[in-house]
Amino acid sequence: MENRITSLLGIKHPILQGGMAWIAESTLASAVSNAGGAGIIAGGSAPIDYLRSEIRKCKELTDKPFGVNVMLMSPNAAELSDLVIEEGVSFVTTGAGNPGQYIEKWKKAGIKVIPVVPSVALAKRLERIGADAVIAEGTESGGHIGQNTTMCLVPQVADAVTIPVIAAGGIADGRGIAASFMLGAEGVQIGTRFLASEECKIHENYKNAVIKAKDTDSAITGFYSGSPCRCIKSKYTKVLQDMEKRAAPPEDFEALTVGSLRKAVQDGSTDEGSMLCGLIAGMINEVKPVSVIIEELCAGAGKLLNTDF
16 A cells, blocks of 8 residues: 555555554564564663664664654653664654654654644644644553544544544454544554564563453553553552542552553563553454564455555
């Protein structure tokens, strides 16, 4: 397929891999790029030296374009904003804020800028200050979420801006891609489906939890604190939800959440770890190579859209 997203990023398929903190590293990102999509290394709050190393490893593993996700609420966001320039990254995606202060210098360096947006208002504002495309992410996504659904958000954003729109949230097969395109998107960002890939380096306990998850196995924590986050149901999410119900002190809540994602990703703790995962996990039943996943996504979407994908 050739459209504005494939042309913008220099990729074969308009499929971006989600920038999942502590999950999206060089092995996964390079596999997605080598399969014709756009791999992304997650910045999160990881040390800059680690991220520099992952970017350089990715360059060794692929000669295709890949990007870096900059989590704007991270304490090292400013430092990471310089690192992507130093390392000549093709594009950046951003989340948890407005990247306005960084857009000008990124674009001067030839870096494409694609922010994640939860609303029409932010999409319009970012178009005005130079974003090359936006990712309209619905509440179905894993991790930190907004309140609008993908089905409602994508067409409203597509109607409001002239730059390309990428849909995210609740997409795991060709049907989800085809639906996104019918809503006005020109690309998709997929995260949860790649958790169950051979190249994803999360702990087997985490990966197995994704495979076993049913449609009702999703939990939202942090809703009352103003920072809702979607995970797989577990003892960890129950404890957090109970703390919210009894209005526990914010410092107690924070003490339990700090480092919880790493506990899931690296240690495989399903009791104390935060297993970020989208609502679509109930459709994912098997671990497959990234190349096979993308091949199946494209075949399914192409058949429904009656086009090569």
